[in-house]
Amino acid sequence: MIFSKLDSIDQAKLKFEKGLEDFTIETEEINIIDGLDRILAQDIKSNIDIPEFNRSTKDGYAVKRSNIKQRKIIGQVNMGEKTELEITTNQAIYVPTGGMVPKGSDGIIMIEDVHKKDNVLLLNKSISFGENINFKGDEMKKGELLFSKGRKLTPSDIGTLASIGMSKIKVYKKLEFSIISTGDEIVDIDCKAINGKIRDVNKYSLSTEIERIGGKVSSSEIVKDDFELLRKATKRALELSDIVLISGGSSVGIKDYTLKVIESFDNSKVFVHGVSIKPGKPTIISKVGEKIVIGLPGHPTSSLIVFKVFIESFLNEKLNIDYGVRKMKAIIKENFENHTSRETYQLVSLEENKGDFYAIPIKGTSGMIYTLSKSHGYVIIKSKEKGLKKGEKRDVFFL
Ligand SMILES: Nc1nc2c(c(=O)[nH]1)N[C@H]1C(S)=C(S)[C@@H](COP(=O)(O)OP(=O)(O)OC[C@H]3O[C@@H](n4cnc5c(N)ncnc54)[C@H](O)[C@@H]3O)O[C@H]1N2
Numbered sequence: 001m002i003f004s005k006l007d008s009i010d011q012a013k014l015k016f017e018k019g020l021e022d023f024t025i026e027t028e029e030i031n032i033i034d035g036l037d038r039i040l041a042q043d044i045k046s047n048i049d050i051p052e053f054n055r056s057t058k059d060g061y062a063v064k065r066s067n068i069k070q071r072k073i074i075g076q077v078n079m080g081e082k083t084e085l086e087i088t089t090n091q092a093i094y095v096p097t098g099g100m101v102p103k104g105s106d107g108i109i110m111i112e113d114v115h116k117k118d119n120v121l122l123l124n125k126s127i128s129f130g131e132n133i134n135f136k137g138d139e140m141k142k143g144e145l146l147f148s149k150g151r152k153l154t155p156s157d158i159g160t161l162a163s164i165g166m167s168k169i170k171v172y173k174k175l176e177f178s179i180i181s182t183g184d185e186i187v188d189i190d191c192k193a194i195n196g197k198i199r200d201v202n203k204y205s206l207s208t209e210i211e212r213i214g215g216k217v218s219s220s221e222i223v224k225d226d227f228e229l230l231r232k233a234t235k236r237a238l239e240l241s242d243i244v245l246i247s248g249g250s251s252v253g254i255k256d257y258t259l260k261v262i263e264s265f266d267n268s269k270v271f272v273h274g275v276s277i278k279p280g281k282p283t284i285i286s287k288v289g290e291k292i293v294i295g296l297p298g299h300p301t302s303s304l305i306v307f308k309v310f311i312e313s314f315l316n317e318k319l320n321i322d323y324g325v326r327k328m329k330a331i332i333k334e335n336f337e338n339h340t341s342r343e344t345y346q347l348v349s350l351e352e353n354k355g356d357f358y359a360i361p362i363k364g365t366s367g368m369i370y371t372l373s374k375s376h377g378y379v380i381i382k383s384k385e386k387g388l389k390k391g392e393k394r395d396v397f398f399l
């Protein structure tokens with residue numbers, strides 16, 4: 001019987017990983033200025049101590065701590081220059097913010113905490129060891145691992161790379177995707193959605209999701225529910241990209257051709273058709289030659305969730321991508337019944353009340369898209385669970 005046996009999400013993920021074991025992602029060298037959101041393909045260690053010298057964090061006077069309140073000013077440090085000056089307990093040296101702390105000094109007293117008359121300084125307060133000093137290597141030490149392979153680069157990472165003089169880095173090449181939107185009813189954005197027609201949502205949502213995970217879209221087209229037309233479009237897409245996404249036609253309807261088209265290529269291998277996930281049941285995971293071909297459910301929410309659960313996580317695993325924390329605990333605000341044995345990715349919105357975070361289940365069906373916009377994340381309801389209970393604490397995964 002059709003779809004009588006569905007793979008669990010874990011089984012499907014495993015089949016995807018095993019089937020695409022040989023799928024490799026090339027690397028390239030780029031300038032760091034082009035590195036935002038790119039995925040590092042190398043470990044990066046610091047080649048220097050930063051700061052490279054003991055550095056003042058304030059405009060003030062370098063002193064050596066003692067009970068002596070009155071100090072003789074014996075000179076000043078100039079920015080960007082090495083100082084050979086050295087002090088003892090009854091002396092002080094002017095140091096600007098960022099300037100080199102002279103030998104013998106163990107603290108900087110701020111200008112506003114002293115009285116100066118000619119070359120005599122009166123300290124109005126005592127200071128602690130290391131006050132207002134960044135010691136050599138405080139920020140990073142020579143040889144320290146700064147970023148691991150798989151790091152998705154942020155603006156501060158780019159700044160850190162600049163600080164160690166690294167102008168070029170090795171990153172993974174952007175994967176190229178093709179999107180084929182299938183359906184006799186699908187029209188492009190500038191056409192009217194009347195007489196049973198609907199606008200192509202998936203091309204736009206998927207394209208931007210692809211960009212978000214660091215890929216790029218090489219081609220996209222709308223194709224009618226016609227075997228030959230879809231086969232030709234798939235052949236074109238296979239030539240242009242690493243990953244082909246076919247949205248719609250992945251189910252078992254009379255005019256659902258995605259599976260048949262994939263199987264019509266001699267070098268194709270279908271690993272998964274039908275997953276115990278809601279939304280996303282008719283998902284197809286396959287390869288044609290060395291290219292990945294995914295049959296995404298046409299329903300807009302389903303296609304985006306399936307993209308996240310399978311494609312994004314496949315690439316995350318492959319490249320060991322570290323996004324940091326992408327979930328939080330929240331209290332379920334109202335009971336929510338779930339009448340399916342499929343593992344459910346239930347959309348929720350979040351609200352804060354007196355310091356607690358609440359998750360409110362969003363009602364709607366996977367054929368909608370705006371429901372996803374109203375959501376902040378999703379809660380996973382396991383296949384054996386009957387739903388969500390008001391008051392229980394659950395993980396909310398961000399979209
Ligand atoms: N007999 C069964 N029918 C269905 C089953 C099933 O198990 N047995 N599963 C249902 C589930 S779950 C889903 S999900 C859908 C997915 O079906 P398809 O992947 O074949 O998608 P289509 O039928 O082509 O389209 C479904 C729906 O989505 C709209 N759509 C399609 N493409 C787009 C697009 N690019 N932008 C916006 N909307 C799109 C389309 O108009 C349909 O309304 O199958 C169920 N059926």
Ligand code: MOO
Binds near residue numbers: 302
């Ligand atoms: O799996 Mo479908 O995506 O539930 O509507």
